[in-house]
Amino acid sequence: MLIPCPVCGLRDQSEFTYGGDATIVRPVLPDVDAARWADYVYDRTNPRGGHQEYWHHVHGCRSWLIVVRNTETHDVSGARLIGPWAGRESA
């Protein structure tokens, strides 16, 4: 499996570590609703098909990415940067 790192180009999967589902949203810290926190910690949609997920290019540029990948075919259809460089892939 190859992942198109926006910084380094098309690189082998073995250079990356997986960071899991990128669609879950952490509740704001003052939120004291236990059910919302439990949902954030434990509950996943786990789709067959398109999946947005975090990958860390740990043996490359060390950027964190959001990758869109099909969980049935393993086809990777895109990757973008997150953090301070988000949105500056082509700048």
Place this chain on the structure above:
Amino acid sequence: MAEYSVFSVLRHGLSGNRGWKPAWRKAEPKPSYDVIVVGGGGHGLATAFYLAKEHGIRDVAVLERGWIGQGNVGRNTTIVRSNYDLDENQKFYEWSMKLWEGLSHVLDYNVMFSQRGVLNLANSPSQLDQYAERGNGMRLNGIDAELLGRDEVAKLCPGLDVSDNARFPVVGGLLQPRAGTARHDAVAWGYAHAADRLGVDIIENCEVTGFLKEGGRVVGVTTSRGSIRAPKVGVAVAGNTSEVLRKAGIEKLPIESHVLQAFVTEPLKPLINCVVTFGGGHMYVSQSDKGGLVYGGNLDYYNSYAQRGNLPVVHEVATELLACFPNVGKVRLVRSWGGLVDMTMDGSPIIATGPLPGMYLNTGWNYGGFKATPASGWCFAWTIASDAAHVLNAPFTLERFHEGRPIDERGAGPTPRLH
């Protein structure tokens, strides 16, 4: 009289082997049943068998999207053990072990259960301390466990590199002598055969496409072969649980689907006479009766619904095998495959009533589904028949995560791929 015996082999042999009946009928779906079990894997078939045998509920349909033996029941490394650390898991998996010990006779089908022992290698003194703790806990629950030093490990497993030069020197190990392997295809066929003979309909090529509901209660399923009604619908579909329950309107579960690969080498003369697990990384190996080394290791680590993995794990697991057995360096890999496993947030399974009225859920088997097959079916059948959990599966609820009572065997936290 047993359908399969030395006498039936002789009798059918003398008549040209034309008298054998199929091991199970190709059943056509009826409009309704007392119980529907969705998923014709090992657990679904075992559930149907124990419903019929232990609870007298014989009007049961097992619905399988593909064919019997296609899924995880034929995609594992065939290891059976009960050497767990936590009390809940020890009791559940030891009950499974006891069912394994009589299984061939109960099913009238030889599952080739071989109690050759499972040896967990310790590669550091602290790991051996942890194994001592685990072994003591096992023995308190009536499970066999023996703590071994390096010399005893070397004697038990002559092919293993226990030298000081090993990449991960062996300091000892924990042995469960009653553990071992079983022929996984025979387990699927045996449960299908035995359930069929008790009247269960095993319906292959029958995909569940939706759930019938009346007043919020599940009253049946729609399938690729028409609607089938039943007051009780059990779901045992392993890695497909999230997608199947989505058809019932349940969008989120504490489960991720991952791919777990397994490998077989070309046949060798006897080299490894027990199951060896390597905890310096994560690898487990045994030698099949045919002579191939059957081994596996970690998941591929990313969510997957593909029954195939990628090359980095092939390399990693082979490397670990060589770290233990440098003498197999020139042995060729002949087959590999991937199974779609249902990893939970604590690494422990779910066998429970719900999540909707009329529905029953069996999922979350992580790395441990094959060895659990008998107890999983036995407990799920009990839960379906009596609308309540048996004491053995009472801790394995779906709600335990939101209630803050996870059963985290490995202590890896809510990260399914790390269990």
